[in-house]
Amino acid sequence: MSNGTGNRRSSTIRARDWFGSRLPIFWDNWVAAAGSVLIVVTVFLLLLLFILYLYNTLAGHESNPYVDLIGFMVLPAFLLVGLGLLWGGNLVRRRREKLGVRPHTPIDVTSGRFVRRALVVTGVTFAMLVGLGLFSFEAYHYTDSNQFCSYVCHEVMAPEAMAHSTSPHAKVKCVECHIGPGTSWFVRAKLSGIRQVFAVLTDDFSRPIPTPVHNLRPARDTCEICHWPERFHGSRLVTHPRFDDDEENTAQTTALVLHVGGPETQHQGSAASGIHWHVDPKNQVRYRHVDSQRQEIMEVVQSTPEGDIRYFRDADADSADGEWRTMDCLDCHNRPTHIYDLPHRALDTALTVGSLDASIPWLRKEAERLLRELEPNEDTETLISERLRAIYAEEHPEALAALEAKLQPTAAELTRILERNVWPAMNITWGTYASNLSHFDSEGEFGEGGCFRCHDGGMTTAEGEEINSDCDACHALLAVEEADWEGFEGLGMEAFLRR
Ligand code: HEC
Ligand code: HEC
Ligand code: HEC
Ligand code: HEC
Ligand code: HEC
Structure with missing residues (x-):
């Protein structure tokens, strides 16, 4: 009996010596001790999350954004704070050693008092972590809500929020197009969000907000989550009621059948057709634009499904300036939700x-x-x-x-x-945010924008081939009761118009 007690006592003393001489930096004072506890608890939670993450990956479950958030952002932040505390505690220790001061709170790791205190500190830290975790969870939710996007920066976002609230995407959240799924874009968005809030606070942003938005997430990661390009097919009847400038406000209707088309991959061997010919991955169109709005296009390169390259050039193109871009949904649907009327x-x-x-x-x-x-x-x-x-x-x-x-x-x-x-x-007025989905300018005239940036017959290959500008390639006009549009003369449209 007495022997056993003696052994225990001596091993206790040995442990104390060992710890006391080697690792005091971890609990020499309360700052260091708090840091150590924070580190131990976060590492433990990180391990748990890592196991959860592995499990999700192996079981093929979707990764949960909240797990990602806590695992990639919240816990690492706590880990940094813990390391910071530890470092601070070590500074305190060295300073005391220099001054020859005995540790203010010499911590005896083996005493019952220490164990009790350690338990309390661990409990409090744990509770804080849970509390802060819940808080960041809510904060995360909030920063993803439309209210946050639209109204925190009211003056700046009010126009986009208003346009969005009456668009076909009114029920789609801002973040579904502006951030999309995945952690890296989430982190990027939150970082750029911090910069934006700062810009609003210091009143340092451009009015209107410039478009196109250059760092917008590529359409295939956002639009294509909900819209499946393979599904597009066929034609769509579009009617535009119009009223004349006369005393009676005479009513008119323009009716056209738009050849929306699509890749048609469901049908073996069928080729892409119509307007969504453009979204078939086999058809790639790249272009060089010289203005920041991507309106003035100088060169177009088309890769055909056969692997050929067709190269179209504007007769006026003189330099090689500007930027190249591969066409995607947004080159036509640049206003899917922030739709401004003319x-x-x-x-x-x-x-x-x-x-x-x-x-x-x-x-x-x-x-x-x-x-x-x-x-x-x-x-x-x-x-x-x-x-x-x-x-x-x-x-x-x-x-x-x-x-x-x-x-x-x-x-x-x-x-x-x-x-x-x-x-x-x-500084937003009529036409500031023009749509590319047609070929009419802000006065309702035929115009040069939209599809006609390329499809106006002005770009040719060295062999003299043009980009198709046949009216019928894109639509069949069923009824146009107004005969005085510019651009109709000589197109053989008059007869068509009166049918
Ligand atoms: C359906 C997808 C979609 C949704 C939902 C959406 N946006 Fe956008 N937003 C876009 C696209 C695409 C652009 C880029 C337009 C361009 O480059 O010409 C854009 C551009 C913007 C711009 C730049 C100014 C402009 O009008 O081009 C702001 C600001 C903006 N969005 C804020 C918001 C806010 C706030 C919400 C939520 C209330 C929101 N967006 C919801 C797709 C979306
Ligand atoms: C979260 C899902 C979602 C995302 C992301 C999304 N859309 Fe949509 N989109 C919809 C829904 C829902 C409708 C409405 C369908 C309806 O009302 O008939 C719609 C409608 C449309 C329409 C038809 C509009 C009309 O006038 O009828 C177009 C064009 C469109 N989306 C393009 C886009 C583009 C371009 C993007 C990417 C910037 C995008 N969408 C992103 C869900 C989405
Ligand atoms: C070459 C230009 C162009 C490109 C590129 C393009 N679209 Fe379209 N899209 C159109 C036009 C034009 C319409 C018909 C608009 C109308 O009805 O007024 C249309 C119609 C739609 C519609 C409504 C379809 C229907 O049948 O009602 C959706 C949804 C849509 N596009 C989504 C997309 C998505 C997603 C992408 C990218 C994968 C894309 N579009 C790429 C020009 C384009
Ligand atoms: C950046 C240049 C560019 C823009 C903008 C553009 N297209 Fe195209 N488009 C092309 C090229 C290049 C081709 C392939 C050459 C051809 O078919 O003449 C093509 C092919 C097409 C085709 C297939 C034609 C065929 O012969 O089968 C249709 C339909 C079409 N585009 C419609 C549109 C519509 C509608 C818009 C506007 C909403 C538009 N495009 C905007 C460059 C462009
Ligand atoms: C490259 C494709 C393309 C070509 C080529 C084309 N258009 Fe269009 N056109 C469109 C699109 C896209 C719209 C927009 C449809 C909508 O309003 O939903 C449109 C709309 C129209 C409208 C309805 C305008 C309105 O707002 O009421 C008329 C009229 C029209 N086009 C006439 C013509 C004529 C005439 C030609 C031949 C000289 C022609 N287009 C060539 C793509 C094309």
Whole structure:
């Protein structure tokens, strides 16, 4: 009995000597001790997460973003703090040694008091880690929410948030297109988010926010998660109601069958067709643009499925400046969700659904003029009512009474349209964020943008081949009741238009 006690005592003393001489840096003072405990606990949790991660990977489960978040960001941060504390504790120790001071809280690792304290410290650290973990979990959720993206930086994001909230993607979260899945883009986004919040706080950002967004995640990682290119096929009937600039606001309709097409890979041996010919991986189109908006295209290189290269060049191309880019969804769908109207489109829609009254003479014409001329202010509706009244009094006095009878709802709807599309604080006006999905400019004229950046017949190969500019390659026009579009003459369209 006594022997056993003696042995235990001597081994205790030996352990104390050993620890006491070799590893005091870990618990010589409370700073170092706190650091040690933090390190031990985080390493333990990291190990647990690592096992979970291995299990998920082996079992083929999707990696959980929250596990990633805690494993890749939160715990390593704690580990760094722990190492920092340890280092600080060691500084304290060395300073004391220099001054010849005995350790302030000599810690006896083998005493019951130490064990009790260590238990308390471990418990508190653990609770803190759990608390902070939950907090960062919530914080993470919050920074991923549309509210955070849109309203924390209200002035900056309000236009995009408004455009998004009325688009086909209104139910898709900002982060699904702007960040997408995976940890590395998540970390990149949060880092650039910190920079952006800073830019807003210091009022150091450009108005409007420049587009295209150069560091946007490639479309195949975002759009293609929900939209499966192989599924696109066939044609789609598109109708655009329009109203003329005349006294009666005469209603018209443009109807076209758009050849949306697609890769058609479900059918053995079939070739890609139509507009989504472009998304077949076998067809690659690269282009060189000389402006930051990617509107002025000088050269186009097409790799054909047979492995040939066709090289088209603009007759005006003189230098080799600019940037090369491979076409993807965003070169056509550059406005999938931040969709801004042009005045004529917004008015045609409002007149069609009846939120503007087409029985008010000259409304289509004068409303467009007014929308182009005014900017919203604190009381846009009054501004619009007064201007509208003045225009009618001067130009169409005979119609003033008809206008007055419906002035309030008319002004309210025009206010909505103006405030939805024009944002003076961000220098956003009609056409600032133009869409590439057509070939009409901001005045509704044929234009040179969109598809016609390449498909206007202006680019040729050395052999004189052009990029297809056949109207029928992209659509069949069923009805166009307006014959005075520029660009129709000589295209043989007149007969077509009157069918
Ligand atoms: C359906 C995908 C999608 C969603 C959802 C989305 N965006 Fe975008 N966003 C884009 C694309 C694509 C661009 C780039 C446009 C370009 O390069 O021309 C963009 C551009 C922007 C820009 C730059 C300015 C501009 O209009 O081009 C801002 C700011 C922005 N988005 C904020 C947001 C906010 C805030 C939300 C959520 C309320 C959001 N986005 C939701 C796809 C999306
Ligand atoms: C999280 C899923 C999701 C993502 C990511 C997404 N979309 Fe969509 N998209 C949708 C849904 C849902 C609709 C609406 C379908 C409907 O209302 O008929 C839609 C509709 C569309 C439409 C048809 C719009 C119309 O006028 O009918 C286009 C074009 C489109 N998306 C392009 C894109 C592009 C380009 C991107 C990448 C920048 C993208 N989408 C990213 C889910 C998504
Ligand atoms: C060459 C230009 C171009 C490219 C590249 C392109 N699209 Fe389209 N897409 C169009 C046009 C034009 C339409 C028809 C728009 C309309 O209905 O007004 C369309 C229609 C769509 C629609 C609606 C389909 C329907 O049948 O209603 C979706 C969804 C879509 N595109 C998604 C995508 C995605 C995702 C990508 C990238 C993988 C992509 N597009 C690449 C031009 C393009
Ligand atoms: C960056 C240049 C570029 C832009 C922008 C572009 N295309 Fe193309 N497109 C090409 C090239 C190059 C080809 C292959 C050459 C050809 O078919 O003449 C092609 C082929 C096509 C084809 C297949 C034609 C055929 O002969 O079968 C269609 C349809 C098409 N594009 C529609 C569109 C539409 C619609 C848009 C706009 C929404 C558009 N493209 C924008 C370069 C472009
Ligand atoms: C490279 C493809 C392409 C070619 C070539 C092309 N278009 Fe288009 N066109 C489009 C697309 C895309 C739209 C937009 C469809 C939509 O509004 O949804 C469009 C829209 C139109 C519209 C409807 C405009 C509106 O907003 O009401 C008319 C009219 C039209 N095109 C006429 C023509 C004529 C005429 C030609 C031949 C000289 C032609 N297009 C050549 C792709 C093309």
